[in-house]
Amino acid sequence: MNEIMAIWADWLKPSAGLPTVQWSILMAVAAAAGHLLQRHTGLPKVVGYSAVGALAGLAGFTGGAWPLQGIGLFLLELGVSVVLFEAGGRIALRWFRHNPMVLLQSLLESTLTALAVYGALRWMDVSPRVAEAIGLIAVAASPAVLSRVIMDMRASGPVTERALALSTLSCLYALTLVSARAGLLHRPVTTLWETLYPVAVVLGLSFVVGAVLALSLRMALRVMSPTSENTSMMLIALIAAATALAAHFGGSAPLAALLGGMLLKQLNPRPWAWPRQLGTAASLLTMLTFVMVSVVAAKADWSHAVAGLVAAVVLARGAAKIAGVVAANWGSGTTWRQAVWTGSAMSPMSSVALLLVQQFMTSSLTLGPRIAAIALPAILLMEVLGAIICTVAIHRARESSRTDIGDAWSPAVGDMRG
């Protein structure tokens, strides 16, 4: 493939550079694959995007240099930020006051996930620091995959809403802890303050950027309609600015967007009408992140040893997420069965996890590659498999409005919600 690209590059001099052409064609193929896959198999479109990205990565596609840098990294961060801003805007803090069990479900599933993955990797003789890093990365579910699946299935209901809220919170924890932990990878930590200080710095700086973003939008919404196309464009532009600034100040760009979304929801309780208006531009950006994640993740070195470790991570993570949600389900308003579907719907790992791996990569030349060697295949697997599990879970919970896809996964009569 590289030879073909080299020949092509010799006689083609596109105005925006060859990588732009390569990525554009890859995106076009991914869009077609996603559509056709869903139409003919009922699988979520994101599986098609990921498959195309993975095939391109395995074929040696040169557009996804790892670790990510420059415009590629920025686009990934922007895609994640847009999704997390919207996901953060769905988190109403008053819900946790009325139903603290939901917050407990979130804390429990995240803690159990980190511990279970750490334990599984330690049991398989992975070094403590690598196991710890992967444990933290595994905490992050993927609101991006989940929201794409929800959109494709036109899903709504308690399982859907709760899975999205818990996934978003899991990203909040993972982004905070990893951003702080990555900086301390090679430093011996002696006191509690030394552990908490970087967490506070990352959270604080991200909060400041998120607050500026939220306040800017709050002011804009006083004079602009949320349904206006211009409001959507301004939203993306401001998130892009915040994304570029947050990391520069020492915070985390996706974390700033997530906190900005949460803060705006508190400041502006009016309905969020703009996600529908964000439309194709945001969808394209999100698709780009899925393709980019799989292109990059597919370049990881696979071996029997890695496959075993990946299987351990995926199984421990899946079991812990379900167990955490189920364990704190009592009194939370959903049934045990719904709790199982909620935990299952949180299976996907994608762009947020990749950004977390990237943070470890840039922080440590020695540990970073070892972490990536296990995490990247796990991310690729759980972007595809996770999306399928998520689709099945929502179907089984009977929260899809679409009847033309996934009939095979629909429950029999009498095996309905609850």
Place this chain on the structure above:
Amino acid sequence: MESDAPRAAAAPPAEVALEPFQQSAALSLGVELELQLVNTHDYDLAPYSEEMLRLMSRYELPGAVVPEMTSSMIEISTGVCTSADQVLAELSLIRDALVKSADRLNIAIVGGGTHPFQQWHERRIYDKPRFRELSELYGYLSKQFTIFGQHVHVGCPDPDAALLMLHRMSRYIPHFIALSASSPFVQGQDTQFDSARLNSVFAFPMSGRAPFTLSWTEFGHWFARTTRTGVVRSMKDFYWDIRPKPEYGTIEIRVFDTPLTVSRAAALAGFVQSLASWFLNEQPFMPQEDDYMVYTYNRFQACRFGLEAVYVDPVTGLHMPLREHIMMTLRQIGDHARQLGASYGVQLLAEDAEAGTNDARWLREKHQRERLLAEVVRQGAGKFRGPV
């Protein structure tokens, strides 16, 4: 109490006897309200009825909470009440429990006859054999039946008195529609109607009005002839604007849109009770079959124009503003309202009639200011959870 939804009728032809008219205290009241469940993100309808029913079962409440046709609806009902005050007290208790349950699920409850911007094709039929059967029979109409009404039962001393009450009450159908109208928006558009909800009811067979007879025996013969055709199996298969409800010993008025507040729901029940008291105690007029010559026109006027409608007097043919006729009626029943303790609600309705304000107007005003139907729903949810 039962659903507003029409029933399937696939049984083989067989004559079915009309069930006996049960005893009930004259002027006793029962109120049913169909309510919307919406999410708190974009305020679209949210399929949470099963979860709401589960949480509501933990409260000791009067009346009942039951599922409705689609899973974004829930129906509450009072027990048998003696006054509008009791209706208000019971509805307030149930409302408070509903709000608490909704808060736990991160959703909101809203009144109103329609959800302003929901898409009917996104609705899901509640998982219950009867609703599935209806869905198979009526196809998309069953999902378009995601509309929300208030039903008021009023106790009648005997079956003949119930039919007399029913046909007298028919003259006031436009009044009920105009005062309760709260469904101007459908599928994201202003329909220009104050009550667009009733247009959805018209699509079903067996809608409209009851046949004119003032004798329960004669009504029984008519019912037997109808059941012989196999088109209906029981009284529940008729979804007339007003229908007798023999198993409760009541007549049931079904044209009200669900109001935005329980206080308005109780006021409307007080209006019905006061009218019924006027009928029973003063026998002010005798209904005629010819009353129905202007019935459909008056009904349409009230649905379309609300309190600004024209009312055609069925006896004289005189055209007059409906508002004036409502105010005149409320004055006529004033003494009865006072005796029944319903005068506060009736007075509120009179003030609204005079000012030309109903819930449909409130919704339109909010939309004019906000330019966002989702925000109108959010403010409607705030209004529903208010004190009373």
